[in-house]
Amino acid sequence: MRSPTGAVVAPDPASGGRRPSADRRLPPGARKPLVVLHVVASVSWLALMLCLLTLAVTALTTGDADRLRTAYRAMGLLGDALVLPLSLLTFLSGVALGLGTSWGLFRYYWVSTKFWLTLGAMAASVFALTARLHDAVRVTEAHPTGPITVADLGFVRYNTVIVPAVALTLYLFNVILSVYKPWGRRKAAGTLRRRIPGAGS
Numbered sequence: 001m002r003s004p005t006g007a008v009v010a011p012d013p014a015s016g017g018r019r020p021s022a023d024r025r026l027p028p029g030a031r032k033p034l035v036v037l038h039v040v041a042s043v044s045w046l047a048l049m050l051c052l053l054t055l056a057v058t059a060l061t062t063g064d065a066d067r068l069r070t071a072y073r074a075m076g077l078l079g080d081a082l083v084l085p086l087s088l089l090t091f092l093s094g095v096a097l098g099l100g101t102s103w104g105l106f107r108y109y110w111v112s113t114k115f116w117l118t119l120g121a122m123a124a125s126v127f128a129l130t131a132r133l134h135d136a137v138r139v140t141e142a143h144p145t146g147p148i149t150v151a152d153l154g155f156v157r158y159n160t161v162i163v164p165a166v167a168l169t170l171y172l173f174n175v176i177l178s179v180y181k182p183w184g185r186r187k188a189a190g191t192l193r194r195r196i197p198g199a200g201s
Contacts, residue, residue, distance in 0.1 A: 052133075056164060075136060114177050124163070129164065
C-alpha cells in the first residue's frame with residue numbers, strides 16, 4: 001500500500017488492514033510545545049491541590065481564629081484564580097495530544113482511563129471544590145473578628161480537606177498511569193468480529 005507521495009505505508013493490523021492515519025498526527029514542531037503545556041498545566045494542577053490541602057489541614061487543626069481565616073481566604077483566592085484555567089488546560093491539552101498522536105484517546109486502556117478520570121476530576125474541581133471553597137470564605141466573612149467555633153464552621157472544615165484530598169489522589173493516579181502505561185491496547189472492533197464465528201454476518 002502506498003501513500004499519495006509514493007512511499008510504502010504498512011497497514012495497521014488493529015485497524016483491519018486499513019492505512020494508519022499518520023496524516024492526523026501532530027508534527028514535532030506543534031507536538032513538543034503542546035507536551036510542554038500539558039506537563040506544566042498538570043504539574044501546576046497537582047501543586048494547586050497540594051497547596052489547598054495544606055491550607056485546609058492547617059485550618060482544621062489550628063486553634064487560632066485569625067490563622068483559620070487567613071487559610072480559608074487564601075484557599076478562596078487560589079481557587080477562584082487557578083482551578084478553572086488549570087483544569088481546562090490540563091484536560092484540553094491532554095485531549096489534543098491524544099487526538100494528535102498515535103496514542104489516541106481510546107486505543108489504549110490506560111489512556112482512556114486517564115481521559116475519564118481527568119474529565120471527572122475537572123468537573124469535580126470546577127463545581128464541587130470551588131463551591132466548598134466559597135463556603136469556607138463565607139464563614140470567614142460572617143465572622144470577620146473574634147473566635148470561630150466548631151458550630152460556626154459545621155462540615156465546611158471537613159469538606160475543604162476531603163475534596164482536595166480526593167482530587168490529589170486522582171491526579172497522582174494519573175501520573176502513575178502515564179509512567180507505567182498498564183493494561184495495553186484495546187481490541188479493535190474488526191478484530192473481535194473476525195474472532196467470533198458468524199459475527200458481522
